[in-house]
Amino acid sequence: MGGxxxxxxxxxxxxxxxxxxxxxxxVHADRPGAIIHPEIYxxxxxxxxxxxxxxxxxxxxxxxxxxxxxxxxxVEALKAIKVPVVRWPGGCFADxxxxxxxxxxxxxxxxRMNASWGGEDDNRFGTxxxxxFAELIGAKTYLSINxxxxxxREMSQWIEYITADVHSSxxxxxxxxxxxxxxxxxxVGIGNEMWGCGGSMRPQFYADVYRQYATFVHAPxxxxxxxxxxxxxxxxxxxxxxxMSMAGSQIDAISLHNYTIPTGDWKHKGSATxxxxxxxxxxxxxxxRMDELIARHSAVMDKYDPKKRVGLAVDExxxxxxxxxxxxxxxxxxxxxxxxALSAAITLDIFQAHADRVRMANIAQMVNVLQAMxxxxxxxMVLTPTYYVFDMYKVFQGATYLPVNVQAPxxxxxNVSVPGVHATAGRDxxxxxxxxxxxxxxxxxxTVHLMLPGIKGSDVHGHxxxxxxxxxxxxxxxxxxxxxxxxxxxxxxxxVVTAVLxxxxxVVLDIH
Ligand code: AHR
Numbered sequence: 001m002g003g004x005x006x007x008x009x010x011x012x013x014x015x016x017x018x019x020x021x022x023x024x025x026x027v028h029a030d031r032p033g034a035i036i037h038p039e040i041y042x043x044x045x046x047x048x049x050x051x052x053x054x055x056x057x058x059x060x061x062x063x064x065x066x067x068x069x070x071x072x073x074x075v076e077a078l079k080a081i082k083v084p085v086v087r088w089p090g091g092c093f094a095d096x097x098x099x100x101x102x103x104x105x106x107x108x109x110x111x112r113m114n115a116s117w118g119g120e121d122d123n124r125f126g127t128x129x130x131x132x133f134a135e136l137i138g139a140k141t142y143l144s145i146n147x148x149x150x151x152x153r154e155m156s157q158w159i160e161y162i163t164a165d166v167h168s169s170x171x172x173x174x175x176x177x178x179x180x181x182x183x184x185x186x187x188v189g190i191g192n193e194m195w196g197c198g199g200s201m202r203p204q205f206y207a208d209v210y211r212q213y214a215t216f217v218h219a220p221x222x223x224x225x226x227x228x229x230x231x232x233x234x235x236x237x238x239x240x241x242x243x244m245s246m247a248g249s250q251i252d253a254i255s256l257h258n259y260t261i262p263t264g265d266w267k268h269k270g271s272a273t274x275x276x277x278x279x280x281x282x283x284x285x286x287x288x289r290m291d292e293l294i295a296r297h298s299a300v301m302d303k304y305d306p307k308k309r310v311g312l313a314v315d316e317x318x319x320x321x322x323x324x325x326x327x328x329x330x331x332x333x334x335x336x337x338x339x340x341a342l343s344a345a346i347t348l349d350i351f352q353a354h355a356d357r358v359r360m361a362n363i364a365q366m367v368n369v370l371q372a373m374x375x376x377x378x379x380x381m382v383l384t385p386t387y388y389v390f391d392m393y394k395v396f397q398g399a400t401y402l403p404v405n406v407q408a409p410x411x412x413x414x415n416v417s418v419p420g421v422h423a424t425a426g427r428d429x430x431x432x433x434x435x436x437x438x439x440x441x442x443x444x445x446x447t448v449h450l451m452l453p454g455i456k457g458s459d460v461h462g463h464x465x466x467x468x469x470x471x472x473x474x475x476x477x478x479x480x481x482x483x484x485x486x487x488x489x490x491x492x493x494x495x496v497v498t499a500v501l502x503x504x505x506x507v508v509l510d511i512h
Contacts, residue, residue, distance in 0.1 A: 049331035055367030095148030102126020147191030207246035260286030309360030318371030341385035399426030
């Protein structure tokens with residue numbers, strides 16, 4: 001680790017004195033890795049709570065400013081972070097969804113119970129509304145197909161309705177409902193959590209069901225559809241093994257779901273806002289676990305697919321806390337703090353480090369549900385700390401991954417310890433190298449010496465996201481408490497960037 005083990009005391013720009021730990025980070029531009037698929041910055045929008053209704057869709061006649069029924073503020077915020085792909089309509093909701101309920105005149109659509117999450121759904125938001133929404137924000141489309149209570153015939157008719165450019169009855173029905181040209185359908189998920197809410201299947205049974213459905217995914221020749229198998233819950237390697245061995249040749253990607261529960265107890269998950277350092281630590285540890293999960297699932301996939309043709313799609317991930325006490329009928333509504341921002345940053349770092357296998361990921365979820373990007377209340381909107389991480393990290397979309405080596409003292413709490421600094425790097429198409437650095441330690445600043453062999457830069461700029469408290473949040477009244485600021489703590493000298501990371505912070509540097 002060279003000679004950087006010193007502990008210093010400095011007064012940082014926030015004006016507080018901190019013990020300063022020295023860290024060495026090397027970015028290996030000489031060993032470029034895979035392209036970072038933009039789709040790892042994907043999002044998940046399930047038909048539940050106030051995620052779609054009120055969060056995305058308010059209808060044309062709403063007092064909330066809207067574009068053809070979509071909230072203008074939300075659309076603009078999503079466009080600003082370049083959302084690459086949206087997964088819809090579930091989740092558990094998808095395996096009870098009849099796509100025919102959501103087409104035709106809105107006032108004639110049936111009202112159904114939302115059996116997964118409670119309440120009723122009058123289907124105002126259906127296929128046209130989803131596909132148009134994705135087009136509006138410039139995102140690819142990912143449909144989760146009803147396998148649990150549906151049929152292959154329903155699936156293939158839904159796909160034809162969306163994608164056919166001929167004069168079949170289904171394509172004509174789409175035209176009669178207001179859409180002449182077909183939409184581009186990019187991904188289909190063959191069921192969701194088939195081991196659980198999708199049908200309580202055993203992996204052997206599901207592998208055959210997958211093969212059956214995959215056979216009937218008929219894509220237009222010029223517009224292939226990626227078929228994603230419903231994959232494992234967390235560390236269920238056996239599920240991945242069985243699916244890959246029995247159906248691997250028909251699988252384009254397989255999913256993985258993993259949520260971090262701060263307390264580790266699904267019955268009492270912990271508060272999104274009222275927590276101490278123990279749950280700060282356990283949540284960041286949960287985020288770090290993603291590395292081991294991907295490595296282990298990928299190793300199983302390697303047995304059947306050593307060339308990594310099949311992608312891993314982490315199409316549900318994030319922090320899941322107790323529902324906010326003020327949530328009312330907004331199922332799975334939780335606030336979002338600086339802790340969520342750091343765990344999102346760590347998780348995105350990990351996806352990038354596995355860019356050769358991870359081709360897509362979808363944070364759960366987009367608006368008003370779980371670890372949301374955006375919270376809304378009537379006409380008010382607030383961007384969360386997690387949103388700002390996606391904003392800072394958008395520079396990595398499509399960049400070439402550059403391996404990083406971090407030599408950092410551990411951050412310890414009680415008898416738990418994790419690496420004090422997490423990092424990732426990529427070179428974009430214009431040659432700019434972007435480096436993200438996360439200081440997990442809530443007490444100590446870090447002086448990072450960034451070694452850049454093979455990088456001819458002379459200039460460094462950056463942004464930092466931090467706040468005075470670990471549980472700092474943005475609210476409708478105080479929307480700017482956790483927001484990126486220009487970072488003045490980095491200098492470039494003799495080929496080395498030295499950056500002072502505040503405690504509990506995310507910094508993204510651009511090296512020209
Ligand atoms: O994201 C909420 C739920 O979590 C999804 O519906 C389900 O797939 C998962 O269990």
